Every structure is written in C-alpha cells, then in structure tokens.
Amino acid sequence: MSSVSDNVMKFFRSSSTQSASPAVPQKLTRRSSGMGEVSRLLNSQEGLCVLDMGATSASNIRFFTGNGHKNYSEDLLCSSLDPALRIQDSAGNSVVDSKKFLEDNLVYPAAHFDVALVWNLPDYMEESLVKPTIDRLWTVMKPGGFLLAFFHTRDAGPDSTCYRYHVTGTDMLEMQEVKFAPPGRPSSEKQSPRLQRVFNNRHIENLFRDFASIKFFLARDAIREVLVVR
C-alpha cells in the first residue's frame, strides 16, 4: 500500500528541474483563438462573472476587472493536491475524495458564471476529479456561458511543461511554467506537475456532453483549444 506522499508525488515529475531552470521564470506568448472568442463576449457586455481556474494572476484580474467584469479566482490544481483530501478506496488505493473536494471548492450559486477559464486543468488534475469538476461547472455556469479549456494532443510527452496563462490582450496569452512544492517539502524544491493523461476528441466530447456545443481550435504547439457553450 503506497503512502499519501507517494501518491501525491505522482503528480510531479520524477526529477526536479530546479538546477536547469533559469533564475527568472521564462514567459512565452501564444495567440489563442479560444480566448479571442471569449473576448468578443466580454467586449459585448459589462458586469459579467468570470471564473479563472488558474493560479492567481494580476494580469487576468486587470484584464477582466478593467473591462468592468467581476473576476473569481480558484486555483483548483493547487487545491486538488491537498493531502487532506486523500482517502483509501475499497481496494486500499489512495484516491482523492471528490465529494470533499467539491464541498470545499467551486461552491457557487447555480447559473452564476458567464465565462469559465479552465485552462489546462483536466490534463493535470487527478482523473477522479475531472468529471465531477466539469459537472459542477455545468451547474454554476449560465446557459449560453463560455468555457475555455486546453488539452494536449498525443504529440505531447508526459514531461510537457505545465503552464499557467496570463491574458495580455484580446487573443494573446502569456504562458508561465507552474511549479509547486510537494506537500511537506520546502518551497526551494518546487517541481512542475506531470501531465496525467491525453484526452482524445471523443473523450473531450463525452466530458462536455451535457453542454450545448463544443468547438475545437487546433494549434501548432500540441494543444487543442476547446470552447464550450453551456
């Protein structure tokens, strides 16, 4: 039977890239067709509720609140790594308690959000949490609301860098590598989360089957952008 820390560690790369990383985190930019579509909605109305499910980003808060919208931040990848959420299933395997996870996270009234920015969360989150999280998003989003998610293609390897996304323009994103310190380890031992799986198009369609429509944007960097309408 593996320990909680062993199970949490599977979410991190096997070796630290700390020594190879530059002192200042490298930031890359990418043009995002999905974000462009979201921006068109944001520019057409004021006072929309935007849920950002990445790490707290000053750029994103500036972008959304500067256009008269309300920004909600919830870093669900970080929250999902809480060792207190781990329980043992009937076979003795350590799994994340999805019920407790949703008692502590994404707690909002029904039909509250106009936009949900999921980013690359489903690719890095524990599998048992992905479907319950998407189902909860269906509940807390308004009909007609936009959800933007990024999925790796099969060309991506397990050590694909996990990025967080800063909105810098209507269809421009700045990408910054995400690193967490594994539970119980000092912040100097931060590591990048490991890609947990690659969804194919059919998996993605199934994941969002309760939503009204889904649109794929293919990019050159082994990422599919998926814009889903609630």
Next chain:
Amino acid sequence: MDAPKTGDFAHIGKSVVIKGELSGSEDLYVDGNVEGKIELRNHSLTIGPNGNVKADISAKSVIIQGKLDGNVNASERVELRKSAVMTGDLTTQRIAIEEGAFLKGKVDVQREAGRAAPAL
C-alpha cells in the same frame, strides 16, 4: 515590507490573539491572530507576514502579507503581497497583486468617477 514603527500604527503583535470586533480611527498593523470583524473606515490595515485574520474587513486601504480568511471592502486600495494567502471576496477601487500571492474569491473593482481602469 518591514513592520512599521509602532508610533505610526496601532500594533497587534504576533503572540496576541483577539476574538471580537475591532474598530478604530488610526492605522492598524496586525501580526497576530484576529477573529471577528475589523472596521477602520478612513484608515489602513496591514496584515503582517505572521498575521492570521479570520474577519470581514472594512478600511480605506488594506495590505495583506499574511493569511486572511474573510471579505475585504476597501474604499481606496488593496495590496496582496507575494506571501499573502487570502480566501474571500474583495471590493475596492484599486488593487495590486504581487506574483506568488494566493487568492481564492471574487475581485470586484468599483471604478472611481473619472478613472477608467484599476492599477495592478
């Protein structure tokens, strides 16, 4: 940021625990534990790096370096420093967030008349 000189601020040190309602007409620096409600209206609140506050806050400006669990209503400005860990909703006119700060909650920036965008 270093702790301010105690002459400039009312100061709650890191070994102090307060439960209840705090109100005042001077700036306040909290490096201890406060649970309840903080109302400073026209003054500033700083939660120091050791501060652990579970309270709804109403003040002119709020600087957070420690941990806050509660809602903030700041008539002027909120700053989340890199060590800040905040869970709660935030309403203000201007907000600054350092890289590394953690926020779980809503940000509602209420525009000042004649000012188009918030500073970050």
